[in-house]
Amino acid sequence: xxxxxxxxxxxxxxxxxxxxxxxxxxxxxxxxxxxxxxxxxxxxxxxxxxxxxxxxxxxxxxxxxxxxxxxxxxxxxxxxxxxxxxxxxxxxxxxxxxxxxxxxxxxxxxxxxxxxxxxxxxxxxxxxxxxxxxxxxxxxxxxxxxxxxxxxxxxxxxxxxxxxxxxxxxxxxxxxxxxxxxxxxxxxxxxxxxxxxxxxxxxxxxxxxxxxxxxxxxxxxxxxxxxxxxxxxxxxxxxxxxxxxxxxxxxxxxxxxxxxxxxxxxxxxxxxxxxxxxxxxxxxxxxxxxxxxxxxxxxxxxxxxxxxxx
Amino acid sequence: xxxxxxxxxxxxxxxxxxxxxxxxxxxxxxxxxxxxxxxxxxxxxxxxxxxxxxxxxxxxxxxxxxxxxxxxxxxxxxxxxxxxxxxxxxxxxxxxxxxxxxxxxxxxxxxxxxxxxxxxxxxxxxxxxxxxxxxxxxxxxxxxxxxxxxxxxxxxxxxxxxxxxxxxxxxxxxxxxxxxxxxxxxxxxxxxxxxxxxxxxxxxxxxxxxxxxxxxxxxxxxxxxxxxxxxxxxxxxxxxxxxxxxxxxxxxxxxxxxxxxxxxxxxxxxxxxxxxxxxxxxxxxxxxxxxxxxxxxxxxxxxxxxxxxx
Numbered sequence: 001x002x003x004x005x006x007x008x009x010x011x012x013x014x015x016x017x018x019x020x021x022x023x024x025x026x027x028x029x030x031x032x033x034x035x036x037x038x039x040x041x042x043x044x045x046x047x048x049x050x051x052x053x054x055x056x057x058x059x060x061x062x063x064x065x066x067x068x069x070x071x072x073x074x075x076x077x078x079x080x081x082x083x084x085x086x087x088x089x090x091x092x093x094x095x096x097x098x099x100x101x102x103x104x105x106x107x108x109x110x111x112x113x114x115x116x117x118x119x120x121x122x123x124x125x126x127x128x129x130x131x132x133x134x135x136x137x138x139x140x141x142x143x144x145x146x147x148x149x150x151x152x153x154x155x156x157x158x159x160x161x162x163x164x165x166x167x168x169x170x171x172x173x174x175x176x177x178x179x180x181x182x183x184x185x186x187x188x189x190x191x192x193x194x195x196x197x198x199x200x201x202x203x204x205x206x207x208x209x210x211x212x213x214x215x216x217x218x219x220x221x222x223x224x225x226x227x228x229x230x231x232x233x234x235x236x237x238x239x240x241x242x243x244x245x246x247x248x249x250x251x252x253x254x255x256x257x258x259x260x261x262x263x264x265x266x267x268x269x270x271x272x273x274x275x276x277x278x279x280x281x282x283x284x285x286x287x288x289x290x291x292x293x294x295x296x297x298x299x300x301x302x303x304x305x306x307x308x309x310x
Numbered sequence: 311x312x313x314x315x316x317x318x319x320x321x322x323x324x325x326x327x328x329x330x331x332x333x334x335x336x337x338x339x340x341x342x343x344x345x346x347x348x349x350x351x352x353x354x355x356x357x358x359x360x361x362x363x364x365x366x367x368x369x370x371x372x373x374x375x376x377x378x379x380x381x382x383x384x385x386x387x388x389x390x391x392x393x394x395x396x397x398x399x400x401x402x403x404x405x406x407x408x409x410x411x412x413x414x415x416x417x418x419x420x421x422x423x424x425x426x427x428x429x430x431x432x433x434x435x436x437x438x439x440x441x442x443x444x445x446x447x448x449x450x451x452x453x454x455x456x457x458x459x460x461x462x463x464x465x466x467x468x469x470x471x472x473x474x475x476x477x478x479x480x481x482x483x484x485x486x487x488x489x490x491x492x493x494x495x496x497x498x499x500x501x502x503x504x505x506x507x508x509x510x511x512x513x514x515x516x517x518x519x520x521x522x523x524x525x526x527x528x529x530x531x532x533x534x535x536x537x538x539x540x541x542x543x544x545x546x547x548x549x550x551x552x553x554x555x556x557x558x559x560x561x562x563x564x565x566x567x568x569x570x571x572x573x574x575x576x577x578x579x580x581x582x583x584x585x586x587x588x589x590x591x592x593x594x595x596x597x598x599x600x601x602x603x604x605x606x607x608x609x610x611x612x613x614x615x616x617x618x619x620x
Contacts, residue, residue: 003404003430026373026445027448028380028441029382029383029444030380030432033378033432034376036373036374037373038372041372041373041374061348062348062352063336063346063351064345064346065345065346066344066465067480068343068467068479070340072420074417075417075420076418078418080413080414080417080418080423081410081418084405084410084414085402085403085410087403089400089401089402090399090400090401090434091398091399091400091401091427091429092395092469093394093395093397094395095394097528097529100390100395100527103390103394104394107384107385107390108385108386108388108390108391110385113390114429116394117399117401118424119401119424120398120469121471122343124378124400131345135336152351159400159402159430161431169378169432170376170378171376217407217410218410219407
């Protein structure tokens with residue numbers, strides 16, 4: 001059974017065709033998976049630097065993680081209960097020469113070669129904050145004031161094939177993570193939501209901050225989504241790109257003690273740490289800039305360029 | 311059947327413990343998968359910039375690709391015939407609520423949940439040059455002189471779990487790709503092998519250029535390896551890191567018309583293009599620097615630092 005590919009709206013299809021025509025994006029043959037041309041990547045890497053500079057100037061520690069996560073961690077995290085449809089797992093071959101030959105022959109004919117593949121100890125990275133929690137927990141109790149980590153513009157995976165150029169299966173999510181006392185964490189989350197809004201407005205984008213919920217799976221998920229909204233655990237910065245609805249360019253998430261309990265992260269004076277993370281979607285922000293200011297970043301308004309090409 | 315994990319030599323185990331103790335690498339719980347601390351990542355990103363600057367000054371076009379490749383492309387490429395043991399495939403869930411609940415429960419107990427996962431249209435990226443060939447082929451016949459692409463410090467995957475810190479399952483391979491006339495491509499490969507050697511020597515590393523072969527699978531692979539060596543299709547820059555044998559920090563590969571034929575890349579005046587690619591292993595180069603000059607990059611010799619912190 002093949003996962004259904006979400007269609008694009010007329011606006012989205014036209015925008016994607018323009019992006020490919022201008023060499024900003026490169027088609028791979030799979031919906032939601034693209035290469036970046038030089039101009040797209042230049043804007044994206046400037047944004048990456050800008051976000052890391054904002055974090056560094058406020059004391060963030062820079063950590064970086066690969067695009068895979070230990071399977072055991074995904075299993076323990078609860079992710080598969082909430083987002084089973086978005087997770088990706090890594091399989092590989094561990095057979096003999098005869099099996100290798102059969103696998104290779106079937107694959108070359110584009111026939112099913114799944115019987116030769118087995119689950120490994122790895123999954124794709126669902127969100128760049130996941131590896132941060134155990135890394136901090138391993139250090140022992142938090143220092144007074146807690147920690148602030150910049151996990152950078154990391155590749156994350158969501159299995160949701162779509163022809164909307166703003167809905168990728170794999171993209172850079174720039175995540176900042178705060179771990180500490182409950183009040184400090186909540187205040188940090190709210191300050192960064194305002195800072196993110198200010199940045200997007202300074203970039204000339206028609207941004208609005210709104211209450212939101214994660215795309216939880218199934219009926220149980222609808223209840224989780226309702227609770228999340230009621231408790232204002234997720235805020236999003238919404239900007240119209242192409243198509244009828246605005247797109248979330250960044251999200252600001254409060255986890256209370258969920259990850260602190262899961263990974264045993266202790267406050268300096270005892271007690272379970274609270275956590276919050278926020279994620280800026282690099283590609284979506286660049287797409288919003290291209291849609292708003294035109295397909296040639298060199299011709300964007302000077303005030304916008306000054307925000308990134310400093 | 312779980313893939314066997316290669317043990318580390320005593321030197322390698324000691325070096326890995328030092329890297330983790332100093333916060334340069336962060337353990338994930340899976341051998342060959344690590345996070346990077348700030349000092350490691352600073353050195354790695356300086357190296358990334360230096361390599362891209364060398365390429366840009368010689369006319370390279372900057373393209374960037376995600377850490378996944380369309381499965382169909384892997385199937386057509388011949389990779390599974392040569393390296394079935396190294397490939398990673400991406401699986402996901404496409405079931406209903408009942409299945410999602412069963413999967414989540416089994417996963418939470420660390421039991422087998424593979425029956426709920428199906429092969430997707432994606433695999434992990436085996437080498438960063440793979441997406442370059444179809445992207446260039448799609449443009450039509452090459453311009454006169456061919457093309458030179460900098461695919462950047464891309465994440466690539468090799469399923470070979472090991473406790474040697476220099477043998478990662480996922481790492482940044484900085485790939486440069488040349489596509490054009492046979493003589494021009496071979497000359498470019500050889501010039502870059504010399505340029506790479508000069509760079510590693512300038513970084514104070516005990517580097518040597520040598521003839522090499524890929525880790526082809528099985529008995530057929532031994533024949534392929536012998537042919538590859540005889541025809542000098544693969545050169546490597548070898549540097550001792552930790553342990554008994556020197557490690558390849560970079561490779562310089564000549565494919566003749568293999569990819570040109572596979573993807574139908576035509577020369578400006580007709581005929582099949584030749585291709586070459588070279589890959590610098592970011593993490594291995596940083597490890598060699600740390601092993602050679604000490605675990606504090608701030609205390610490396612000035613002549614070495616000037617090469618990267620310009």
